[in-house]
Amino acid sequence: MRSIGGHVSIAGGLPNAISNTLKIDGTGMQIFAGSPRLWFRKPFSDAEVSAFLSGIRENHLGPVFIHALYLLNLASGDPVLFEKSLNSLIMDIQNGARIHSAGVIIHIGSHLGAGFESVKDQLVAAIQRVLALTENCDLILENAAGQNGKIGSLTELSFLINAVANPRLKICLDTAHLFASGIDLRSPESVKKFISDVKEFNLLNRLVCLHLNDCASDLGSHRDLHANLGEGKIGLEGLKLFVNQKELVHLPLILEVPGDNKQGPNLQNITTAKGLTI
Template structure:
């Protein structure tokens, strides 16, 4: 990661204002692992995130979304103190832009369950630490959002974990893998295992219906998000 050139920052701010695009977010590198026991990987992860957050502040981004990383089988308890210290260091080194923790798909070793995120947010206790939910990860980790009562139960869980007020965005993706698969693979809207009704259940629930939606879908010919996916999502909003 490198600081954004001034001319690109100026052009970005001008264009987002002209097109009325707000809020904007930055996604951290997928190679980031804040739980790594390899000091070289850890320092590169920290430095990358610090630059991302500094860049985010310059483009008036709402925050930098990050996958926390993996404990590689050691267990969350083995790395939680390191995670707290590392995140505190990143926040202390930056300002004017949030750090946003994303839920994971429950893959072996990955960190990002609601309970783990809640622990980090409660322990660190910093207003700039926020949460992004990914619908595919949610489904892949075992929450059946195809059922409205499951969405309600999950909402209640977030309330109990004091995470509702920390939510700032929703990655809206269908899942190419089955419920509780613990495999992170996105599908186009309505073409995966969740389907249109499941995604509709989630985005229209009172806990989630005011969140900005970001699509991370393959699109036609795997060229990324496209008009077809966006139109489908707009049709799901009550």
């Protein structure tokens, strides 16, 4: 059975991610390993790790993904911001290893208009450094909508995968980001072409997760705006078409939708997601 879950809160302690997942009838989950608004990261305590892992086993949940800070930018030319980005990412991966996470998903960052060529060597070195200083947990690059120099096109992801050349480097595809970047998920021809491109870049074996989100912005707008399933510009038929591609049906689905009053994925969205899968 396909794993479907949402990004859930760990407010009050890591084990609360278990109850928050069960409330929305999820089978997998994504969390922040600390405050999403603060650089500071600390190791999970032994007690909360033990309680969390017990909850995972008892409720047959998984996989568990960690989402890195949105603040980080591995392409930053500011040495202070760059080091903060590296340090927070390393701590997230270390925490991920302790809770048997399937990986830490990151928004790579932005070249701020300077162009990918100007930052690609820095990115490769940064990713290699992070992987060298961690173990037992993958680093997962997420595709980008392309706004404000955000890095994460298929071409850029392919370059980084090949240049870093580490089996722990994986990829997550976000449906809202794909649509905003110009991939029309409502069109069978467009989806077929995209899957063909993924194969051509030899990235299929690196895919480990789909972020299942509708898109509140227009096709090709390069605006990263998520919507509840069926309430955006992709629509349920487009999302259903994409997630049921034979090359993608094995991938877990993680929702990052606003839900009710921007409280995050809810039971209704999870139920809708389950109805999309064949």
